[in-house]
Amino acid sequence: MAAKIEKVSIIISKGSLDGVYPGLIMANGARAEGMEANLFFTFFGLDAVHRARHEHMKIATVGNPGLHLATWAGGLPGVSAVMTHYMERKMDALDIPSIPEFVEMIADTGAGLYACKASADLFGITREDLIEQVKDIITVGEFYDLAAGGEIIFT
Amino acid sequence: MSTVTYAGTEVTVNDEGFFADPQQWLEEMAPMIARQEGIPELTERHWQVIKFMRHEYETKGTGPTVRVLGKTSGVPVKELYQLFPRGPAKVAAKIAGIPKPRGCI
Numbered sequence: 001m002a003a004k005i006e007k008v009s010i011i012i013s014k015g016s017l018d019g020v021y022p023g024l025i026m027a028n029g030a031r032a033e034g035m036e037a038n039l040f041f042t043f044f045g046l047d048a049v050h051r052a053r054h055e056h057m058k059i060a061t062v063g064n065p066g067l068h069l070a071t072w073a074g075g076l077p078g079v080s081a082v083m084t085h086y087m088e089r090k091m092d093a094l095d096i097p098s099i100p101e102f103v104e105m106i107a108d109t110g111a112g113l114y115a116c117k118a119s120a121d122l123f124g125i126t127r128e129d130l131i132e133q134v135k136d137i138i139t140v141g142e143f144y145d146l147a148a149g150g151e152i153i154f155t
Numbered sequence: 156m157s158t159v160t161y162a163g164t165e166v167t168v169n170d171e172g173f174f175a176d177p178q179q180w181l182e183e184m185a186p187m188i189a190r191q192e193g194i195p196e197l198t199e200r201h202w203q204v205i206k207f208m209r210h211e212y213e214t215k216g217t218g219p220t221v222r223v224l225g226k227t228s229g230v231p232v233k234e235l236y237q238l239f240p241r242g243p244a245k246v247a248a249k250i251a252g253i254p255k256p257r258g259c260i
Contacts, residue, residue, distance in 0.1 A: 034241035108232040
């Protein structure tokens with residue numbers, strides 16, 4: 001059998017619902033397989049660990065051809081909210097946790113949650129704005145130190 | 156597939172060490188499988204999870220994922236990872252003699 005992956009560091013850089021879930025699923029799955037896992041939230045991905053924002057993540061309905069929705073229709077007021085609600089209902093039926101619940105569970109699995117310093121500075125976000133499960137706001141250099149010896153996945 | 160001996164009885168396991176036939180499993184095999192998975196001793200809490208895994212498999216035909224275990228086994232996610240550091244659903248399934256649970260979340 002080929003060598004096993006022992007450790008992953010996953011970067012979440014997108015601030016949409018569909019931009020955040022893949023990284024969360026990969027981190028949770030890595031821990032379930034017994035791998036060490038770190039999550040690094042950068043740029044708009046920071047919203048996934050932002051106290052006031054992590055419950056309100058939306059699906060991008062403009063510039064998202066995968067939705068098979070005309071761009072002009074995607075831009076109408078409320079369309080993003082409706083599509084997000086529809087997706088959340090489907091996920092709930094499949095017992096996929098909401099983003100806040102999922103992030104909390106991933107922290108409970110022992111994965112490390114970190115926020116990007118450059119992005120926090122850029123958006124004026126401080127430690128108090130972030131959920132308690134975030135271990136620290138770190139620099140890119142510190143991220144590479146944490147990621148040493150494992151795979152890095154950018155989402 | 157290969158054959159291993161647990162508690163004096165030969166059983167068939169797959170390449171990852173999961174039982175090919177859950178019917179071959181006996182409770183007294185569990186401590187030995189656990190030691191192979193780095194768990195020196197099975198506590199009452201370990202057994203709660205192992206018995207839950209067996210029960211889920213017997214009633215649903217598949218073992219639960221970590222999320223389902225955390226919600227329904229009576230052992231929270233944090234403790235599950237303390238009990239089974241190498242992956243609760245995966246390792247508990249192996250100790251319980253059932254196939255590896257398939258599920259992404």
